[in-house]
Amino acid sequence: MEAPLPSLSLLLVLLVSGWGSRVITAWATSSGGCTLVQGIADCTGRWLSSVPGNLQHDTEELLLDDNTIQVLGNASLLSYCRLRHLSLPRNQLELIEPGAFLSSQGLHVLSLADNLLFTNYSLTAAALSALPALKTLNLAGNRLTEDMVSALIWNLSSLESLSVARNIIMRLDSSVFANQTQLLELNLEKNYIFEIDQAFEGLQRLQRLNLAYNYLPCIVEFGLTQLRVLNVSNNVMEWFLAVESDDLFELEVLDLSHNHLLFFPLLPQQSKLHSLLLKDNKMSFYQRLPNGTSLADVTVQFLLIDGNSTNVTTVSLWDEVCHSNLSSLRLLDMSQNQVWYLPEDFLAQMPSLTHLKLNQNCLETFHLLEGDPLATLMELDLSQNRLVELGVEVGAKDILPNLQLFNLSANRLRALPPAVFTYTRKITTVDLSHNQLDLCPRPAVLSKVESPPCVDIRGVETLTHLSLASCGLQGLGGQPFQGTSLMHLDLSNNHQALSGDMRWLQDIALTLQVLSLRNTSLSSTVVDFSALSSLVCLDISGNSLTVFPSSLGGLKLQSLDLRDNSLPALPAGVAQTPLGKSLQEVYLSQNPYNCCMLGWWHSLQQVQGLRVPDGQEVTCSYASHTWSPRMLPDSIVQSCRWQMANQALLYLVLALPTCLTLLVAFAVVFLTFKQKLLKMVKSRCGMSSPY
Numbered sequence: 001m002e003a004p005l006p007s008l009s010l011l012l013v014l015l016v017s018g019w020g021s022r023v024i025t026a027w028a029t030s031s032g033g034c035t036l037v038q039g040i041a042d043c044t045g046r047w048l049s050s051v052p053g054n055l056q057h058d059t060e061e062l063l064l065d066d067n068t069i070q071v072l073g074n075a076s077l078l079s080y081c082r083l084r085h086l087s088l089p090r091n092q093l094e095l096i097e098p099g100a101f102l103s104s105q106g107l108h109v110l111s112l113a114d115n116l117l118f119t120n121y122s123l124t125a126a127a128l129s130a131l132p133a134l135k136t137l138n139l140a141g142n143r144l145t146e147d148m149v150s151a152l153i154w155n156l157s158s159l160e161s162l163s164v165a166r167n168i169i170m171r172l173d174s175s176v177f178a179n180q181t182q183l184l185e186l187n188l189e190k191n192y193i194f195e196i197d198q199a200f201e202g203l204q205r206l207q208r209l210n211l212a213y214n215y216l217p218c219i220v221e222f223g224l225t226q227l228r229v230l231n232v233s234n235n236v237m238e239w240f241l242a243v244e245s246d247d248l249f250e251l252e253v254l255d256l257s258h259n260h261l262l263f264f265p266l267l268p269q270q271s272k273l274h275s276l277l278l279k280d281n282k283m284s285f286y287q288r289l290p291n292g293t294s295l296a297d298v299t300v301q302f303l304l305i306d307g308n309s310t311n312v313t314t315v316s317l318w319d320e321v322c323h324s325n326l327s328s329l330r331l332l333d334m335s336q337n338q339v340w341y342l343p344e345d346f347l348a349q350m351p352s353l354t355h356l357k358l359n360q361n362c363l364e365t366f367h368l369l370e371g372d373p374l375a376t377l378m379e380l381d382l383s384q385n386r387l388v389e390l391g392v393e394v395g396a397k398d399i400l401p402n403l404q405l406f407n408l409s410a411n412r413l414r415a416l417p418p419a420v421f422t423y424t425r426k427i428t429t430v431d432l433s434h435n436q437l438d439l440c441p442r443p444a445v446l447s448k449v450e451s452p453p454c455v456d457i458r459g460v461e462t463l464t465h466l467s468l469a470s471c472g473l474q475g476l477g478g479q480p481f482q483g484t485s486l487m488h489l490d491l492s493n494n495h496q497a498l499s500g501d502m503r504w505l506q507d508i509a510l511t512l513q514v515l516s517l518r519n520t521s522l523s524s525t526v527v528d529f530s531a532l533s534s535l536v537c538l539d540i541s542g543n544s545l546t547v548f549p550s551s552l553g554g555l556k557l558q559s560l561d562l563r564d565n566s567l568p569a570l571p572a573g574v575a576q577t578p579l580g581k582s583l584q585e586v587y588l589s590q591n592p593y594n595c596c597m598l599g600w601w602h603s604l605q606q607v608q609g610l611r612v613p614d615g616q617e618v619t620c621s622y623a624s625h626t627w628s629p630r631m632l633p634d635s636i637v638q639s640c641r642w643q644m645a646n647q648a649l650l651y652l653v654l655a656l657p658t659c660l661t662l663l664v665a666f667a668v669v670f671l672t673f674k675q676k677l678l679k680m681v682k683s684r685c686g687m688s689s690p691y
Contacts, residue, residue: 043067051076061085068092072127074099082106089113089138098126107131113163114141121148129155140165140187150176163187165210172199181205189213189231200224211235212255222268224249231255233277240265242324248272256281257333267324274328279357280336285343326350333357335381340364348373359383359407367391368399368420379405383431387411392420400424409467410434415453421460428462433469433490439480459483469493469516475500482507492518492539498526510534518542518561524549541565541587548574556582563614564590568597575603583607589614593629595622596640601629 033046034055041059043052045066050073055062059080069091077083083104093115101107110131117124117139128134134156139149144167153159157179169191176199177183185208186200193214200206208229216232218239224230225247232240237259242249249271256265261281267273303312329350340362347353351373358366363385368374377400390413392399400406403424408416413435421427432455440456457463463484470493477500481489486508491497497520509531517527519542529535530551538552541563548570552560556578568591574580586604593601598620604610612618619626622636 053079055080058082061087063087064091066090070094072096072100074102076100077104080104085109087111088115091115093117095120096124096127098123099130100127101130105130106133108133109136110134111136111138112142113138114166117142117152118144118148121152125151125154128152131156132158134158136161138163139167141167143168145169146171146176153177154179157181159183161185164191166190169193171195171197173197174199174201177203184208186210207250224251225268226250229253232259234258236260238262242266242268244269246270253277267326269323270325272328273324273326274352275331276326276329277331277333278337279333283334283337284339285341287343288341290340324349328352331355334361336360338362340386342366351376353377354402355379357381359385361385363387365389365391367393369393374400375402377403378426379403381405381407382411383407383409385411387413389413390416390420392417398423401426403427405429407431408435413437416455418456421457421463424460424462426462427460429465430457430463431467432471433467434471436472438471438473439468439476441478441480457481457484461485464488464511466490468497473497476504477501478503479507480504484508485511487511488514490516491520492516493520495519495521498522502527506531513537515539527551530554553577553579555579558582559585561587562591563587567591568594570600570604572599572603574600575607580604580607583610585611585613587614588612589617589619591618593618593620595620595627595629595632595636598629598632 033048034041034043034052036042036056036059039056039058039060040063041055041061042063044063048064048067049069051062051064051069057079060082062080062083062085065087066089069088070093072088072093072095074097077086077100081103084106086104086107086109089111090113093112094117096112096117110128121144128137135158137153137156137159139152140163144152144164146169149164149167149169153162159180160182162180162183162185165187166189169188170193172188172193172195174197177186180203183203183206186203186206187210189210189212191214193211193216196216200209203224204226206224206227209224209227210231212231213234216235216237218237218241219232220239220241221243222241223243223245228250229252231253233255234257237256238261240256240261242265246269249268251268251271251273253275254265254267254273255275255277257277257279259281261278261283264283264285265278267276303310326349330352332350332353332355335357336359338361339358341364347356353373354376356374356377356379359381360383363382364387366382366387366389368391374380375398380400380403387408388411390408399420401423404426406424406427406429409431410433413432414437416437421430438454440454440458457466458480459482461483464486465488466484466486467488467490469490473491473494474496476497481504484507489508489512498517499521505527511534512532513534514537515532515535516539518539522540522543522545524545524547527549528551529538529549532555535555536557537559538555538557539561540549541561543565545562545565545567548562548567550571553571553574554577560579560583571577580603601618604612615630616628618629620629620632621627622640627633627636
């Protein structure tokens with residue numbers, strides 16, 4: 001018992017000495033709320049009203065988010081001379097005293113977001129002026145005007161990143177950021193900016209500018225050649241016009257989505273643009289009108305008066321020629337506009353395009369030509385248009401060779417050009433949902449009427465995802481999926497899709513992993529799922545099933561949707577089947593379960609790791625009332641037990657008279673014919689016994 005004493009004494013000496021000071025501090029601050037890890041003090045959400053003074057003196061990063069600090073006093077940071085990063089978002093900070101940072105002039109990152117700095121911004125500005133090395137400053141959400149922002153950052157010429165998002169800035173001029181010559185990133189989103197007057201002309205190093213969620217009506221003569229990323233989404237812009245210049249713009253990403261643009265933007269003539277986002281505008285092309293009228297020859301004359309000279313310039317009003325160099329463009333998103341046609345050679349200017357989104361427009365036709373610039377395209381989204389035809393050049397043999405995703409859903413297509421997928425050597429995903437079409441081969445037609453065209457996907461080996469929801473399929477005759485490797489198949493909302501033979505299921509039985517047969521008039525006797533050994537997710541909701549398909553018991557599904565059927569119960573031993581042991585998620589609601597047949601429910605509740613996301617919506621019926629299985633009254637449970645016992649007794653009572661009648665009849669017959677039976681048996685079976 002005496003051996004540990006010297007060790008204990010040594011430990012106490014080390015703890016009291018400087019060697020053990022870090023252990024003591026870490027323990028003390030942890031018990032007080034802050035945690036220390038390698039020079040980082042995390043005091044987030046500790047209800048602190050001031051900066052703690054008992055942290056390590058060599059702390060480099062101090063996190064004070066979500067506290068109640070109102071004033072950062074002159075002495076608040078005296079102990080932390082090595083501080084490089086100070087974070088104070090979501091406090092109640094109203095004032096930073098002028099001498100607060102005198103001992104922390106090496107501060108590089110300062111976050112003051114979501115406070116009340118507008119109240120004493122002039123004193124706070126004096127405090128910030130003592131930070132000559134500050135590179136990142138976050139002033140978002142402080143109710144600051146443009147004049148307040150200008151005062152706060154006036155002396156911070158070292159800034160490289162500035163956020164003044166979520167304030168009340170309304171107008172920007174050249175004086176606001178006059179001294180921020182080193183600025184690389186500027187965030188002005190979610191203000192009330194409606195006018196910009198040469199505010200960024202002096203920011204020669206600026207690369208990222210965020211003006212999203214403001215009230216800018218237009219951008220004219222855009223000339224920030226050094227800018228790489230510009231986000232002007234969610235404004236009210238009707239025009240975007242870059243300055244006409246041969247200078248090379250560094251612009252790579254331009255986001256003009258969610259505006260009121262009427263025309264395709266006039267982009268820099270020379271740029272490195274690879275992503276152009278124009279989603280949710282009012283854009284169209286106007287050289288041709290839907291009624292066939294051409295406006296190609298419509299011109300406007302401008303009278304230009306400069307001193308004593310007068311010039312008349314004639315301009316084609318609807319000139320659709322794009323003068324910009326878009327050879328590096330990879331992503332073009334023009335979804336949710338009013339485009340009903342694309343000008344000739346419009347896409348020919350984009351030979352590097354890999355993602356094209358034209359969904360939710362008014363397109364009626366779309367033509368695929370051999371040698372088209374779409375040869376590099378990997379994703380093409382034409383969904384939610386008015387397409388009645390997908391045109392293909394006759395004899396074309398090199399169409400969309402790199403296409404992987406093709407979305408044609410929600411159009412008016414009746415068919416696709418023959419062998420359209422033959423040369424898409426990498427196609428994996430096709431969405432044809434919400435079109436009235438059929439798959440080839442069509443079911444045999446007895447009449448001589450020529451069958452309407454169909455979509456042929458047979459032999460497309462790379463195809464793994466196919467959606468045919470709401471296509472009005474009239475039975476999948478023959479083997480429409482032969483030669484494919486389908487893993488995801490959606491046949492939902494096709495009421496007659498399963499009316500034909502089911503040989504099509506055999507062709508994809510080994511690869512199919514996700515299958516949706518929602519609302520397909522499925523009968524438990526129609527489909528045998530037992531061959532789908534790879535299936536992990538099955539949706540058979542909305543089918544009015546009255547019996548749980550027995551073929552599911554041997555599958556190892558992870559997700560099963562049984563909602564909106566007519567199931568009174570599931571098999572009692574479902575939890576012990578391979579299905580019950582593999583399930584991770586099951587949907588069960590909107591079925592008329594019998595409250596007296598809930599053994600399956602209780603067994604499923606015991607399965608480890610099984611989730612029932614709609615468990616709160618599952619109900620059962622008893623005596624014309626619905627109940628939750630989780631809150632079934634004891635009286636109903638007892639009544640169900642008596643009911644089951646009474647049923648067993650009833651069966652016994654019904655069987656007993658029958659048994660007695662048969663017994664009596666046998667006895668009467670035996671007694672009546674006893675003598676004759678004995679003689680007959682003796683005559684046939686009797687013999688002498690030797691002695």
